[in-house]
Amino acid sequence: MSRMTDVPKRLLLGRALRSDRLSETLIPKRIALPVFASDPLSSVAYAPGEVLLVLSIAGVSAYHFSPWIAVAVVVLMFTVVASYRQNVRAYPSGGGDYEVATTNLGRRAGLTVASALLVDYVLTVAVSISSGVENLGSAVPFVVEHKTLCAVGVIVLLTLMNLRGVRESGKLFAVPTYCFVLGVFALLAWGAVRAGVFGDEMRAPSASYGIHTDESGLSGFALAFLLLRSFSSGCAALTGVEAISNGVPAFRKPKSKNAANTLAMMGLIAVTMFCGVIALALATHVRMAEDPADNLLIDGVPAGAGHHQDPVISQVAAAVFGDGSLPFIYLAAATALVLFLAANTAYNGFPLLGSILAQDRYLPRQLHTRGDRLTFSNGIVLLAGAAAILVVVYEADSTRLIQLYIVGVFVSFTLSQTGMVRHWNRLLRTETDPARRRRMHRSRAINAFGAFFTGLVLVVVLVTKFSHGAWVSLLGMALFYVLMTAIRRHYDSVSEELSAEDPGERAPRPARVHAMVLVSKIHKPTLRALTYARLMRSDTLEAVTVNMDQQETDQLRAQWDERGIDIPLTILDSPYREIARPVIDYVRRLRKESPRDVVSVFIPEYVVGHWYEHVLHNQSALRLKTRLLFTPGVMVTSVPYQLESSELAKRRARRREQWNAPGSVRRGPAARTPGHKGTGNRRTGRRSGTGPSQRDGK
Numbered sequence: 001m002s003r004m005t006d007v008p009k010r011l012l013l014g015r016a017l018r019s020d021r022l023s024e025t026l027i028p029k030r031i032a033l034p035v036f037a038s039d040p041l042s043s044v045a046y047a048p049g050e051v052l053l054v055l056s057i058a059g060v061s062a063y064h065f066s067p068w069i070a071v072a073v074v075v076l077m078f079t080v081v082a083s084y085r086q087n088v089r090a091y092p093s094g095g096g097d098y099e100v101a102t103t104n105l106g107r108r109a110g111l112t113v114a115s116a117l118l119v120d121y122v123l124t125v126a127v128s129i130s131s132g133v134e135n136l137g138s139a140v141p142f143v144v145e146h147k148t149l150c151a152v153g154v155i156v157l158l159t160l161m162n163l164r165g166v167r168e169s170g171k172l173f174a175v176p177t178y179c180f181v182l183g184v185f186a187l188l189a190w191g192a193v194r195a196g197v198f199g200d201e202m203r204a205p206s207a208s209y210g211i212h213t214d215e216s217g218l219s220g221f222a223l224a225f226l227l228l229r230s231f232s233s234g235c236a237a238l239t240g241v242e243a244i245s246n247g248v249p250a251f252r253k254p255k256s257k258n259a260a261n262t263l264a265m266m267g268l269i270a271v272t273m274f275c276g277v278i279a280l281a282l283a284t285h286v287r288m289a290e291d292p293a294d295n296l297l298i299d300g301v302p303a304g305a306g307h308h309q310d311p312v313i314s315q316v317a318a319a320v321f322g323d324g325s326l327p328f329i330y331l332a333a334a335t336a337l338v339l340f341l342a343a344n345t346a347y348n349g350f351p352l353l354g355s356i357l358a359q360d361r362y363l364p365r366q367l368h369t370r371g372d373r374l375t376f377s378n379g380i381v382l383l384a385g386a387a388a389i390l391v392v393v394y395e396a397d398s399t400r401l402i403q404l405y406i407v408g409v410f411v412s413f414t415l416s417q418t419g420m421v422r423h424w425n426r427l428l429r430t431e432t433d434p435a436r437r438r439r440m441h442r443s444r445a446i447n448a449f450g451a452f453f454t455g456l457v458l459v460v461v462l463v464t465k466f467s468h469g470a471w472v473s474l475l476g477m478a479l480f481y482v483l484m485t486a487i488r489r490h491y492d493s494v495s496e497e498l499s500a501e502d503p504g505e506r507a508p509r510p511a512r513v514h515a516m517v518l519v520s521k522i523h524k525p526t527l528r529a530l531t532y533a534r535l536m537r538s539d540t541l542e543a544v545t546v547n548m549d550q551q552e553t554d555q556l557r558a559q560w561d562e563r564g565i566d567i568p569l570t571i572l573d574s575p576y577r578e579i580a581r582p583v584i585d586y587v588r589r590l591r592k593e594s595p596r597d598v599v600s601v602f603i604p605e606y607v608v609g610h611w612y613e614h615v616l617h618n619q620s621a622l623r624l625k626t627r628l629l630f631t632p633g634v635m636v637t638s639v640p641y642q643l644e645s646s647e648l649a650k651r652r653a654r655r656r657e658q659w660n661a662p663g664s665v666r667r668g669p670a671a672r673t674p675g676h677k678g679t680g681n682r683r684t685g686r687r688s689g690t691g692p693s694q695r696d697g698k
Helices: 002-013 019-025 029-045 047-058 060-090 096-105 107-137 141-145 147-163 166-196 220-238 255-283 312-321 326-342 344-359 377-393 398-404 407-428 434-468 470-498 524-534 550-563 580-593 611-615 619-628 644-658 682-688
Strands: 296-298 516-518 542-547 569-573 599-607 634-642
Touching: 029 047, 029 107, 029 166, 029 220, 029 255, 029 326, 029 344, 047 060, 047 220, 047 255, 047 312, 060 096, 060 220, 060 255, 060 407, 060 434, 096 107, 096 344, 096 407, 107 141, 107 147, 107 326, 107 344, 107 377, 107 398, 107 407, 107 470, 141 147, 147 326, 147 344, 147 377, 166 255, 166 312, 166 326, 220 255, 220 407, 220 434, 255 312, 312 326, 326 344, 344 377, 398 470, 407 434, 407 470, 434 470, 470 524, 516 524, 524 599, 524 634, 542 550, 542 580, 550 569, 569 580, 580 599, 580 619, 599 619, 619 634
Parallel strands: 516 542, 516 599, 542 569, 599 634
Antiparallel strands: none
């Protein structure tokens, strides 16, 4: 079965990579830009349209506010980019906003940021894929008719591509992203030439349409609220900026410098395309409506339910290049493809953040493990599953999904920049060099302005989008926060219960015992397994550990020597980060050297009392036992260590056994026949009603 599943796995994902080849997966700036910045770059396909959609509530006359909204978005983009350039230099480890907030603002702030980012990454995949399906649907009717199915299919395809590794997926994504950027810049350049040099009148397909609205002529507070809502929708262009700060470890050296330069390039390209598309949309008289079926008028008549409203960038391309022309088709294809690939920003950010949270014991430890291709494959699969659920629930409707968007990212922006201000304040207290102090003061000013501006935008987003769906994002953040807190509490409780700080607890008892005891760390279950192995009167005794992380192995060896445990410690190398295979190979080697010997393997295990705790423990032991059971001449012994939750479960089971059914006290308990596991004689079984009669059993 293992060989049958391994062949398709290798065909889809490629050959497994050794741990020492991790440095070969690092990416240069030219690949890092499409890998980590595809989300903000591709937002030009829907962010300008969201601005015009909201302004259309007040009628076409409100479109003249769009340049000012674009200016505000540009200022915000440059502020965030400048702030995050300070982040990647100060915290290059890859923790990003989570590390900044945790270090400077405390554990609760860090968990809040982590919850916000996890929600935002899931929404990034759902929104990007749904928007890409809608863009592709304007040319392919089948896609429109099966939007949800096509979106889920694209998620599966992207998941497989990312499971092959960051470097491989980056090469695949680089070409479409650069083709899209080239196409948009060609659109802006040719539009400027036609308007400024030739004086051509360019008209979008919807230029002759009218917009019906009951809110025309807004003023005062209503107009201000509408402009703020339009601005918050345009802020979708900033999603994904934080992914670069989380992905610094994936850059080539010098990591911080390359990440900062990539941020600058991303910001400059994104704002240029965003402002250019807004300007061309006004010049070509694009018309957009939130409800095109009722509010978009064609020859004075509502468009109706069958009308498909093309995105802004498609209408602008039709006006500048000509509808159906080769450049138009090129840009339409590049736009749809880059929107699909924009989800790659989340595919790189979510697994890395999940790995860091798992290392800090806020998520299951399986998320910290790298897969065959040195990616955090469990995190990739988890992200894909969550995004697919959202796509199915919201029927791949980007307009509905985007209302949930950007809340989480601005929560992380604000808390991260606030944490950076405290970071510089802490360093300034001890720094005496005047030149370094001047740089710190400048960096603190940038982060302080960033914290103020993003905090203001967060308030605007919450006020304007809460009733339109932002409350779902807040609910998701709260659920993530509660879940991570519960997981951390469980791991802390287990760690405290298993701690073996007292050297006297090892209780070495001299005996003629041999055993192979599997060791991951020194705690109570390990000490119990060693003591038990001594009592089995075997010929030899050794402890075996698998080297999956050199730092952890060195710590184990040092603790082993420090405690003076008089049992030889054998270390098995695992270049592919597997636990079962090195142990199996070692056992088989022992069997080959002494075929008549029996190898006895002792595995320490935790005994938990709740079903959900089994997901967090003993998975490696279960896989190893399954493999060892099919190895000839090997005896496997589990050495259980009962946690407190298992004792509570045992007491609950005892209470259930002692429970008496109504009337059973009067009739008396059912008698049991010696050697029989049924309910006793036939008459007693029928009268008590506790189970089938002997006749039924026969």
